[in-house]
Amino acid sequence: MTGLTMTRRALGAGLAAAAVVRPAFAKSATELTARKASVQLAPEGYPATEVWSYDGSIPGPMIRAPQGARLQRRLVNALDVSTSVHWHGIRIDNAMDGVAGLTQSPVAPGASFDYDFTLPDAGTYWYHAHTNSMEQVARGLSGPLIVDEADAPDVDRDEVLMLDDWLIDPETGGFMEPFAHPMMMSHGGRTGNLVGVNGRFDFALTAQRHERLRLRLINAANARIFVLRLQGMAGWTVALDGMPLRAPETVEGEIVLAPAQRVDLIVDVTAEEGSPAGLLMSQDDDSWVALADMTVSGSRARVARPAPAALPPNPRTDLPDLAQARQVEMAMEGGAMAGMESALFEGERLGFRELVSRGQFWALAGQVGRSDTPFASLSRGETVRLRLSNDTVFPHAMHLHGMHFRELRGDGSLGPLRDTILSLPQEPLEIAFVADNPGKWLFHCHMLAHAASGMTTWIEVA
């Protein structure tokens, strides 16, 4: 790939015209139309990109509603292919979860589907396609979903930053194909050559010194793990994957955001006027570049303010009772360089080479992809301990639909509630959750090329 590099820094300062871009608020109509659109993702001078979008924008329109509200959106499919919408992280009515082939039929071209559900939890969520998501999300079908607390924290501004990357042919501006690329599927997944925030490679913010911001970061990328650092800002992590931490935690060092994960920060702008500030990201060579620049001018107040209070807790977030928990095990296997011998696929036991010839590379608990029967059938209200052993050489962002879980740490303590956890090679981890939401729920890797080539299973709660 030549001519198009990962970040604005390498594109030359002349291209980096600062602009404050925020996702547009959803219009009052309740339709959400999946359709093609032409969007200038790459810098001026490169061709525009034909994307698949919600309502014509990258990212899709910001959907924002108060906690406890009912959300209604009619998905209108104006694409040439079937699609569906998953409302990531919402502890949702199963029929509204958007997983084609499991919770609903795919919505055919020209057809529509009415999503209608309540929003039990405040926090930072997102929505994205869940039909052939490896391709549809990469083409742009995602957007932010923000659920507001009745008592919002005291901040000067609330900014949603949807982090993404795109793999674009610089000659044509089109997405590089194929999406089902064996090398990407069997390795780290589809990683873009253009990185941006809210659809802009040159996303920038303006702020005043001592201004207090709530930054809601969403990783919408197919496979990229963002490693971030604050520059000219200091603050606290107040929520992960939508769910408030019991107490704000000071941001020290790096913020790691795996695909589909979110983090809510409350930060104070500490930079002097004109000093560098913003969000930095680590590159492959361990250098740091600006992902989002912040221009600091003026001063909001003379002194920094005290630490923020915790966000109000969401309902049904009690610690699980581990004494009665059911223990289940799941080996994560496959991919390049890991020596998976065989696994079950569509009812047959196949050797790795045979699986590869069918475009499959990964297995969860010995099963490649979704089978007819769930990985686990759980009784409603039951507590589950799921031990994951990552026997691959790649990291995976494991996402459970319908319920949040906590990591059971080595010292016996329970981590914060999450819906997506980063699993590192040869580092077993264990999660625990209360199976309190009835239905059929996916559990899959959110490196979407992995999910599409075997790393998808499901559980049933009845």
Ligand SMILES: [Cu+2]
């Ligand atoms: Cu994976």
